[in-house]
Amino acid sequence: MKIFYTALIILIGTSPNFSQDLNEPPEGMVLVAEGGFIMGSKYGDHDEKPKQIAYTKAFFIDKYEISNTEFAKFDSSFKFPASKKDNAAIVTWSQADAYAKWAGKRLPTEKEWEKAARGIDGRVFPWGNTYDNTYVVWDQKSTRGTSIAKPASPYGCFDMAGGVWEWTADWYKPYPGNKTPMEQYGEKYKVMRGGSNFNNHSFIRTSQRYYLLPEKISNYPVGFRCVLDIEQK
Amino acid sequence: MHNKLRLSLIFLCFVFVTLQIWAQKVNEFPSKTDPLHKKVALFDRLMLGNHWNEGAIMQHVIFPPAGLDRPIVGSQADCLDPTSEMLAAYSHKYALTKDNKDREIANQIFEAILKLEKVTGVSGLVARSFNKTDEPLWHEEVMWYHEWHGSTSMPGYRWLGDLSADKFTSIFYGVGTFWEICADAEYKKKAAGLLDRFIGRVIDNNFKLTDLDGKMTLWGNFCPDLPHQQLNSLEMLAALKVTHRITGKERFNAAYHMLIDRYQYDDHQINSKILFPEEWRNVGDDYHAARSLYMLMRYEDDPNLLNKYRMNLNRHWYDWKDIEFTWESTIWFVMVYQVLTDEDIMTEDKKQAIKDMWGFERRKKEFNIPQKDGSFKKITSEEEGTAAAMIRNYWFGRYYGIIDEKW
Numbered sequence: 355m356k357i358f359y360t361a362l363i364i365l366i367g368t369s370p371n372f373s374q375d376l377n378e379p380p381e382g383m384v385l386v387a388e389g390g391f392i393m394g395s396k397y398g399d400h401d402e403k404p405k406q407i408a409y410t411k412a413f414f415i416d417k418y419e420i421s422n423t424e425f426a427k428f429d430s431s432f433k434f435p436a437s438k439k440d441n442a443a444i445v446t447w448s449q450a451d452a453y454a455k456w457a458g459k460r461l462p463t464e465k466e467w468e469k470a471a472r473g474i475d476g477r478v479f480p481w482g483n484t485y486d487n488t489y490v491v492w493d494q495k496s497t498r499g500t501s502i503a504k505p506a507s508p509y510g511c512f513d514m515a516g517g518v519w520e521w522t523a524d525w526y527k528p529y530p531g532n533k534t535p536m537e538q539y540g541e542k543y544k545v546m547r548g549g550s551n552f553n554n555h556s557f558i559r560t561s562q563r564y565y566l567l568p569e570k571i572s573n574y575p576v577g578f579r580c581v582l583d584i585e586q587k
Numbered sequence: 588m589h590n591k592l593r594l595s596l597i598f599l600c601f602v603f604v605t606l607q608i609w610a611q612k613v614n615e616f617p618s619k620t621d622p623l624h625k626k627v628a629l630f631d632r633l634m635l636g637n638h639w640n641e642g643a644i645m646q647h648v649i650f651p652p653a654g655l656d657r658p659i660v661g662s663q664a665d666c667l668d669p670t671s672e673m674l675a676a677y678s679h680k681y682a683l684t685k686d687n688k689d690r691e692i693a694n695q696i697f698e699a700i701l702k703l704e705k706v707t708g709v710s711g712l713v714a715r716s717f718n719k720t721d722e723p724l725w726h727e728e729v730m731w732y733h734e735w736h737g738s739t740s741m742p743g744y745r746w747l748g749d750l751s752a753d754k755f756t757s758i759f760y761g762v763g764t765f766w767e768i769c770a771d772a773e774y775k776k777k778a779a780g781l782l783d784r785f786i787g788r789v790i791d792n793n794f795k796l797t798d799l800d801g802k803m804t805l806w807g808n809f810c811p812d813l814p815h816q817q818l819n820s821l822e823m824l825a826a827l828k829v830t831h832r833i834t835g836k837e838r839f840n841a842a843y844h845m846l847i848d849r850y851q852y853d854d855h856q857i858n859s860k861i862l863f864p865e866e867w868r869n870v871g872d873d874y875h876a877a878r879s880l881y882m883l884m885r886y887e888d889d890p891n892l893l894n895k896y897r898m899n900l901n902r903h904w905y906d907w908k909d910i911e912f913t914w915e916s917t918i919w920f921v922m923v924y925q926v927l928t929d930e931d932i933m934t935e936d937k938k939q940a941i942k943d944m945w946g947f948e949r950r951k952k953e954f955n956i957p958q959k960d961g962s963f964k965k966i967t968s969e970e971e972g973t974a975a976a977m978i979r980n981y982w983f984g985r986y987y988g989i990i991d992e993k994w
Contacts, residue, residue, distance in 0.1 A: 397812040399802045478814070485814035487861070538800060553805040554752070556813040564802075572733055 377584050379414050384470075384510040385584075388412040391469045392476030393529075395561040400534040401526075402561045405476070408465050415462060415470045416579035418512055419443075419520060420453060428453045442518045442577035447544045447568030450521045450578040459580035461523040464563070466581055467547050471515075472560035473508030480514045481505035485555055490516040511579075515558035518577035519546040519566075526565035544568045550575045612650060613637050616949070623942050623994040627981045630946035630974035634673065635692070637971060642699025643716065644669040648971045649726075649954065661970065662730040663716035663747055667703070667754040669975030670696060671761025676975070678769035679982035693769045700762065701781060707748070708740030709799065711788030715747040715754060725956050736799065748798050751806030753875050755796060756822050758785060760878040763829040768986075779834045786830040790842050794823060811850040818872055820846070821856035821899065825879035828886045853895045860902040868906055874916045876903060881923045900927060908932070912940040915976040919983065926987050933989065941984060942994050946974025 379385045393408035422434040425443035429452075432443070445453070454460050462470065471480050481489050489505045507514055514520070526543040528536070543565035549557035552575065556562065566574055613636030617629040638645040640659045646669050647661030677693035680686075703714045715734075718724055721743055727735045738744040759782060766778040789796060789809065796807025808815040809823035824843060831839035846852040859876050861867045876899070884896050907920045918940055925932055949971050955963045984990030 397810075401802065487867070534801070536800060554808040554819070555815055556803065556808045556810070557805065559814070567733065570733060572728070 377412070377414075380582065382417055383414040383582060384417055386410065386413050386415055386466070386470050386509050389474065391472070391474040393465065393468055393561070395478075395559065398556070398559060398561055399563070401528065401532065401536065401563050403534075404529065404531045406529065406531070408469070410463075410465050410469050412584045413462075413466055414582040414584065415466065415509070415511060416581075417510060419518060419577040419579050420450075425449075425453060428456045442513070442575075444518060444571070444575050444577055446571055446576075447521050450576075451523075454578070454580045457580060459582045461521055461578060462581040464522045464524045464545050464547070467514075467520065467522050468560055470509055470511050471507050471548070475508075477508075478559050478561075480507035480511070480560060490555075490558060514548050514560070516549055516551055518548075518575040519550050519564065520548045521546055521576055521578040526563070538565050542567070546574070546576050619943075619945065623944065623981065623990070624992065626945065627978055631978050633946070633971070634669075634974055634978065638669070638973065638975075640666075640699075640717075641702065641719070642670075642695040642697075643703065644673045644696065644699075644973070644975055645716075646973045646975075650969045650971075652966055652968055659718070660724055660726055662726065663718075664730075665754070666716045667700075667713075667757040667761075669973045670699060671757035672973075672975035672979040674700070674761040675764040676979040676982045678765045678767070679979075679986040682768040682986055683982070690769055690771070693765055694774055697762065697765055697770070697774065697778065700758065701777065702741075703746070704781065704785065706738045706741045706744050706746040707736075707799065708738065711784035712797075712799065713750055713754075713758060713785055715750055717741075717744050717746040719744055728957050729955070734798075749804045749806075750796050750798075751804060752796070752809065752816075752819050752822055753806070753871075755789075755807070755826065756875045756878050758782075759826045759829045760882055763833065763882055766833050775833075782830045783834045783836065786826050786839065789823075789826075790838070794846075811846060811852075816859070817855050817857070818859035818876055820852040821859045821876060821879045821883070824852055824856060825883040829882050832886050847892070853892055857895055857898050858902070859899055860906065862902060862905060870910075870914060870917055873903060873907070873920060877916075877920050877923045880927065884927050897928075900924065912943075915944055915980055918944060919976065919980045922980065922984055922987070922989050925989060941980070941990060944977045944980060946977050947972035 377385060388411050390407045390409050392405065394405040395402040396405045419442035421440050422432070422443045423439045425445065426432045426434070429449070434441070434443075451461055472478075477483055479485065479489070506512055522545045524545050525541045526545050527539050528534070544567075546564050546566050547562065549559075549562060557564070566576065613633050615629055615632070617626040621629075634644060637648050638659070643666055645659050645661060645663065646666045647663070648659055649661045674693055674696045677689050677696065681689040681693055700713070703717060704710075704712065706717045707714050717738070721737075723735060723745065727733075727745075734749040735745050735747050738746055762778050762782055766775055770778055792803075794809040794811060795803045795813075796809075798804050798807075803810075809819045823846060827839050827843040827846070830836075831843060860873065861869070880896060880900055880903075884893065884900070887893050887896065903920070904924055907917070907924060910917050910920065912918050918937075921932065921937055922941075924930070949969050951967060952970050953965055953967050956966055958964055981990060985992065
């Protein structure tokens with residue numbers, strides 16, 4: 355099965371896409387190419403199933419989560435200690451969405467977030483399949499690619515494992531083909547991804563999904579990064 | 588109504604309410620110069636008097652008026668820790684005194700852990716905590732995640748979900764100790780039943796703690812197919828060993844050996860103590876390792892496995908041998924090491940640290956309490972932490988002859 359997925363991905367992932375070369379990412383963003391990727395997991399929670407081939411158009415995504423300093427440029431009432439200027443801004447979904455719109459961008463869909471984090475080959479973590487403490491942002495004070503080993507995702511994104519969770523644009527709904535019922539599915543909870551410094555290793559897997567009321571983050575540290583659509587040439 | 592009568596009634600109401608509030612408090616604290624046994628006795632009264640929530644022991648108590656009409660409102664996420672510590676304390680105490688009053692208290696604390704399962708309405712699913720209330724309490728909004736649920740199996744109760752690996756450890760450590768040295772035949776059977784359902788459910792879910800929604804809890808990962816901390820491998824092995832010992836059921840022994848033979852949990856657990864970088868050393872994690880090793884190393888008789896568990900203990904000892912006694916459980920680490928190795932490591936400094944053990948201070952604090960209209964109201968009230976670890980340390984030390992009764 356693994357060989358099948360790999361062959362399929364190589365075929366899909368290398369299909370020609372002439373527009374992407376024409377697009378240089380804006381500063382602070384990276385390009386994620388159009389095409390298929392392996393999404394979901396067969397070992398994680400039931401809501402990560404089925405493992406599937408999903409597709410996205412090409413898009414740009416922020417290399418880092420939006421920092422306190424960046425968020426305060428949008429919302430001058432947003433206060434934070436001076437020592438935390440580079441920390442990821444912890445905000446509600448509406449705040450994140452408003453910032454993204456203000457910046458001329460939008461929040462990533464779940465598909466986009468997962469592809470940016472794991473590339474096309476179905477890896478468990480942004481850097482590969484092996485867990486290592488030094489790869490993870492365990493401290494919210496230590497964001498911006500400052501984990502010890504500083505691993506980037508295949509597309510060049512940082513801090514997609516640990517640190518703070520990240521909002522996606524999507525409501526918490528079952529994947530196509532998922533038959534396990536959950537009363538939380540629907541348009542009540544938004545999906546957050548990437549885990550935080552306050553949960554176990556499995557939650558920083560690229561396929562892990564977690565649901566949260568969009569305006570009641572309580573003690574969950576949730577930040578975000580933005581996506582920019584690539585205009586058709 | 589005459590003004591005089593009205594005033595008298597108001598005064599009587601005031602006196603009644605004041606008495607109601609203060610009647611719920613035990614107020615006598617020891618002094619720092621008291622002998623250890625007196626400090627323990629007084630903190631024990633404070634814990635049983637002020638922290639008792641139908642047998643569950645609360646880690647944090649906020650007194651009225653901030654707690655509204657009850658003194659037990661506080662953050663409750665970790666209350667299985669003091670609950671299991673008091674269960675172990677009274678188990679050790681009963682093993683020494685053979686006093687049925689001590690056993691009865693242990694039985695009641697154990698019953699509260701059963702209630703933590705019953706309140707969820709799902710066999711083997713254990714809550715972090717519960718409150719007897721129809722309505723959400725104010726601290727649910729501000730002190731922990733939104734993991735509170737109204738109970739369907741026990742109407743009139745609310746319970747906190749998202750059980751974690753450290754509370755999992757509290758359960759097998761506390762219940763295991765109770766079964767070993769305190770419970771009578773009836774309670775041994777109840778204890779075995781609880782661990783059978785609780786640990787059995789974890790096995791059924793591929794070694795994951797799963798919540799009411801079927802998803803793995805935030806800190807509930809022991810799964811061989813998912814990346815997890817080395818400490819979690821240790822905790823899972825210890826849980827299976829204890830549960831096999833208590834229930835006698837082969838499935839727990841089979842699961843133990845499957846994790847070792849097929850997934851090398853015995854090797855993985857060796858590095859559960861992170862020594863470097865030094866700032867990653869974590870006494871909180873050490874506490875879970877100490878409880879796991881304490882149960883596991885006494886129950887395991889395979890010399891090869893014991894050797895690997897000893898390697899883990901040695902890595903901890905590298906840090907513990909010079910540890911500062913800033914937290915009561917760090918003193919317990921040293922006692923556990925002595926019990927497990929039979930090495931005489933009790934220097935005068937360490938003995939003095941045990942004699943100096945302390946519980947908590949009652950403090951005044953301002954609480955920002957959410958109101959129903961969405962606003963917040965500042966209320967000054969008093970709060971207490973927990974002395975359960977200190978009391979457990981004392982009876983553990985007495986039981987193993989580390990602490991002299993005259994101290």
